[in-house]
Amino acid sequence: MGLALLAPLSSVAEEHGANKKKPNIIYILADDLGIAELGCYGQQLIETPNIDRLAKEGMTFSNHYSGTAVSAPSRCILFTGLHSGHAYIRGNDEMPERGNVKDHRAVLADSTLEGQRPVPAETVMIPALLKQAGYTTACIGKWGLGYPGSDSTPNKMGFDFFYGYNCQREAHTYYPPFLYRNERREYLNNPLVVPYTRLDKDADPYDEKSYARYTLNEYAPDLMYKEIINFIDLTKNTPFVLFWTTPVPHVPLQAPKKWIKHYVNKFGDEKPYTGNQDYFPCRYPRATYAAMVSYWDEQIGGLIKKLKEEGIYDNTLIIFTSDNGPTFNGGSDAFFFDSAKPFKSEWGWGKASLREGGIRVPMIASWPRKIKAGSRSDLLCAFWDIMPTFCEVAKVECPPTDGISFLPELLGKKQREHDFLYWEYPDSGGQKAVRMGKWKAIILNIFKGNRRIQLYDLESDPREQTDVARYHPDVIKRIEDIMKKEHTEPEIASFKMPD
Template identity: 55%
Template structure:
């Protein structure tokens, strides 16, 4: 009997030792993109008024990137650069192009009724996106939130750009109301229980700006960020048996100032009395602008925490890499008080220095990566990186070739705790707000402003190691650095395919 048992054990051991080793499963990827969240608007970056405990916990148990940049200082080009891996000198979409030749695209009610008026300039149908690359590698791909890269009737909708599933705003203009009359699910228009209230609708004549009832029409039944969040959690649940890529492009905290009233009340108690915001620039009035803006960011934080909790509940936590970041710097309009919150700390606040501009406050963004067991707990890196590095990073992570036309460099070695040097430089080109270019080269930052408006090609130069607020232009003292930056600007610029994005001074 003993010999029989021994023989059985030997045979079992033989087969166990010779059993093929299974390759580790490909990690799930959750990329969470806030909309207009400033570098200094989260707790782990020094924010003192707005509570972001879930994001702070992810930062504390993961890796914080202190030198991460968007690809552009506004929505559409930033998202194009993220999804294609091409910087602003090569990208197809280089600015917010509302595609006005279609008709009255800025008429909110008409666009809500006519899908032909929704959406921004579309990407070419053959555009290679991160979603297409991952889908080809066996991933289920989903986008929840804001698209902004092609109208519903074009070939440039998420489901034709590599995503298996889409739910949210197709159009950035329609996202100027977080209680919209409809959202999109894949290629289907989904009506919501919200009567149309057109952006820039003011308080009723004679309404008391200090009475809560005066603002009732701006708070309706179906709050888009809540509906989107439910779909994000459902996407994770439904795809837990296979590798998935979730691009969660939240519309928060982009104005208008709208948030669930119970969450606003929490900050009302903290902040006390406020002067109402009476609306301008196409955005709604709000009785408690400080409390509402803080509530929007805290709601985003809560949703980030619930994504993490869902992954843990399903046993996916250790096989999922989470990235939380923002599409550009904070806004300067719509009732947002950037000085009150010090939104761009430690950089300069306000118009000309935040959203829409290639100064640090407009393009340096908060970014953390959380991946239990892979990314070191409580780590921080000063590695210089940008949106167009995400494509190469994820390709290397998954073990697939990086598209040949991608401009970036993988930061996976840094994530895994391996030595990595900074890129030679980062490059931005943005034809709006006067026309701008920028180069980050080590500690140096070169900027051109008013390329379109004035034909200006002079370079401002800043030493970010001593002047992170970009206050002292030292170009005259360092002509050799300026020359290098000018050479980079010339080398990395290609003539845009779209006339709208051309800057004549760069084409001569």
């Protein structure tokens, strides 16, 4: 952290020092990581030894769901404990009424064009609640829930410290010209290379030198990791909560050369990605994607080592998960990695879809001597359960949410369970979904007038291939009632869906 911020954050930590026996909480959120892209979830090609070790020492969940199918609303649901039928943010909203928000040169010159739609100032988020319990709070990574100067920047929502991307669009390069330190831009030693810049017309796509312009000086995930270690140094004697909201492995495909070389040696040569599906081109797309995941796994190993060195690992609850399923563009290859196995993950089935591949995500929980090592859970749970869980861990009153604390499950005690989970998503044609026991119901293409509910038995049909709705009218009736009851009209026009 910069010297200007050392004193303020140290003061916050000192104020909370009397609560130092409370457990620390670290929530690690991947970006577009598929449920099967970790070794502990069956991945065969990408190496994730540190995350796998975390799973071996803790609990692995098989029925955990993200807030929804894409980034900003999933994060809103995470931080507020309200599912997508009640949440304020229900889709990615770039607020184009502000001007040319997708012009990265304009954004560099005018910060009022960056960032996504904010939530109301009175919104209560997890960090504000945990601050009441004496925690020092930090978010390091990607925000996406309020543009600079709005009512819902990270600091205004309860985080003592923020470092990273305020704007999701600016995270479309891992070598950005700036990041945010709290409310201010911090300019980096990176010139602006506009996201989606293609190869030069006369460039040889098989020549590594053709891609040199896309690798610059300061790699954002490196900078974020340094801030995480510094945050631990400053708060190790006090209770803290850290949300590590990394942009990894969201495209573009950019990774440290060491790890790219490792996977080029492992996979062999491959066809370059020339940028025809957006984002930056990449000489070795499969190797680079795997490199991004393994590089981040290495950082997670470094964080765990740091916690152990400081003697606070045993008093730290770590939750690891992903904001939605695997992506389908930018040179990524979910088919090659079988990224959502046993679910489908291609376009229409992974990210931006309420199919299982789009919202069923990995979750690992580790807390030495509290959570049984090597344990597994099939508890039906979702992002809106995080707020009540963390409030129970911190022993602070939780406001009304759609969630249920799963702390009893972590501790091996009797757990109250959801009767159902509900989602709605106003993009990708308009979708609604319900998970109820073994049943998965989904409506697609709502904006085209479709109202037909498809029904799948996930026990026998996890890939959602055989619609059995006509055989179970009683289940369909219950699903219809749930969809009607759980939907509230959104305040934002772009999130409205036909009745």
